[in-house]
Amino acid sequence: MHYWLFGGGPKFVWELTHAMLERGHEVSIYSSSRSKNTPPYRFDPRARIFRVSYSDKHDNIALLRQTISQENYDVAIAMQGGVMQLFWAVTLMGTGVPLVYSEHSFPARVEQFWNRAGRLAAMSGADAIHLLLPEFINSLPAWLHERVTVIPNSVPGAGATAANNNAASPTLVSLGRFDKVKQIPLLVEAFGLLHDRFQDWKLDIWGYGEEEKAISWSIAQSSARSAIHMRGIADPALDIFAQAQLFCIPSRCEGFGLTVLEAMSQGTPAVGFAQCAGVNHIIRDGVNGLLAPEMTAQSLADTLGRAMSNAALRSALGQEALKTAAQYAPEPIFDQWESLLLDTAASKGHTRMDAFKDEPFASRARLSAVARREWLFRDFGRPWPGTLRWYSEAARTAAAKFWKSLQRRLGQ
Incomplete structure (x- = not known):
């Protein structure tokens, strides 16, 4: 079977690619990345990687569609968030290649930076929908539920023992993309509230992203700045968790909270917010980690303080964390992925997007579908028909x- 992957977080793409290659399948990756940096994960040379430049112009989509048809893929997975899910659905139209819409974020956040109508429109053209958590199904209308398969992320096998909770210089670690939703400055503030009580503790912040300056500023303003360090990109992350005594994920929302499981796999207990979707699915308060009841610096500080002051509690939480992580071992999860891809591939040649290819103007509903397709295909360099700019340009053209x-x- 020949898979076609495009977009998505590089780590998951890397993991799924290698899992499917090891199972005897062929994999192609279509990437829009223009970065000249070395990819964070080295792909197996058996995976074919293509660079694609996104454009909604007819000629470009037609050329990409032709390439896809010639490759004769069995199934495609779109794992980019946002409007590019629509781009891939439209590009597949007429190729006969079935599509898996794979969503790797919290639904409300997807609709916030995209919109609900676009998200559901893309899903309506998918032959299967992948979500990370069962509760995310509630974000969809009932008529889409039958297409949904829930598969969580996987995590490497748990370590043999919990982290060393009695280190001379105990470490609280944060690891993740520097994004506003991750709320790292809130953690810095909470750690500052604890510094007088826990002067032997340090806070290591690993990651990179657009919020780096804001985080640096918050550290500079903190009374605990001498104990807070920005460490850069984490590689490998599991070693960092193994050497820490506590992990904190102060996110507002998460699609899944993979770093929580990575920490747990090393016996390191995690602390997050009770209101954070994704995190509250994994952490059971007082069992394998702790959840701050309110999304405030003081509430987070109080919850962190419970663990920082009690080595026995950290040890007990860490032992339960190992058991939790073991439930997300890679092989069973990639078994589920292989099953989903094989089932979806059965739709090859009669996909949902193929039904749009020769859509007649037979009813208002079908007319709406064709109109949506024309909107996706239109040249965005031109004004939208019916707008003031469109009428003005039409008037100028007619006058000329x-x-x-x-x-x-x-x-004459």
Whole structure:
């Protein structure tokens, strides 16, 4: 079977690619990345990697569609968030290649940076929908539920023992992308509230992203700044968790909270917010980690303080964390992925997007579908029909044609 992957977080793409290659399948990756940096994960040379430049122009989509048809893929997975899910659905139209819409974020956040109508439109063209958590199904209308398969992320096998909770210089670690939703400055503030009580503790912040300056500023303002360190990109992350005594994920929301499980796999207990979707699915308060009841610096500080002051509690939480992580071992999860891909591939040649290819204007519903397709295909360099700009441009064009015609007549 020949898979076609595009977009998505590089780590998951890397993991799924290698899992499927090891199972005897062929994998192609279509990437829009323009970065000149070395990819964070080295792909197996058996995986074919293509660079693609996104454009909604007819000619570009037609050329990409032709390439896909010639490759004769069995199934495609779109795992980019946002409007590019629509791009891939439209590009597949007429190729006969079935599509798996794979969503790797919290649904409300997807609809916030995209929109609900677009998200559901893309899902309506998918032959299967993948979500990370069962509760995310509630974000979809009932008629889409039958297409959904829930598969969580996987995590490497748990370590043999819990982290060393009695280190001379105990470490609280944070690891993740520097994004506003991750709320790292809130953690910095909470750690500052604890510094007088826990002067032997340090906070290591691993990651990178657009919020780096804001995080640096929050550290500079903190009374605990001498104990807070920005460490850069984490590689490998599991070693960092193994050497820490506690992990904190102060996110507002998460699609899954993979770093929580990575920490747990090393016996390191995690602390997060009770209101954070994704995190509250994994952490059971007081069992394998702790959840701050309110999304405030003080509440987070109080919850962190419970663990920082009690080595026995950290040890007990860490032992339960190992058991939790073991439930997300890679092989069973990639068994589920292989089953989903094989089942979806059965739709090859009669996909949901193929039904749009020769859609007749037979009813208002079908007319709406065709209109949506035309909107996706339109040249975004041109004004939207019916707008003031469109009428103005049409009027100028008509006036110019009239003037040229009048000049020709006068010239005669």
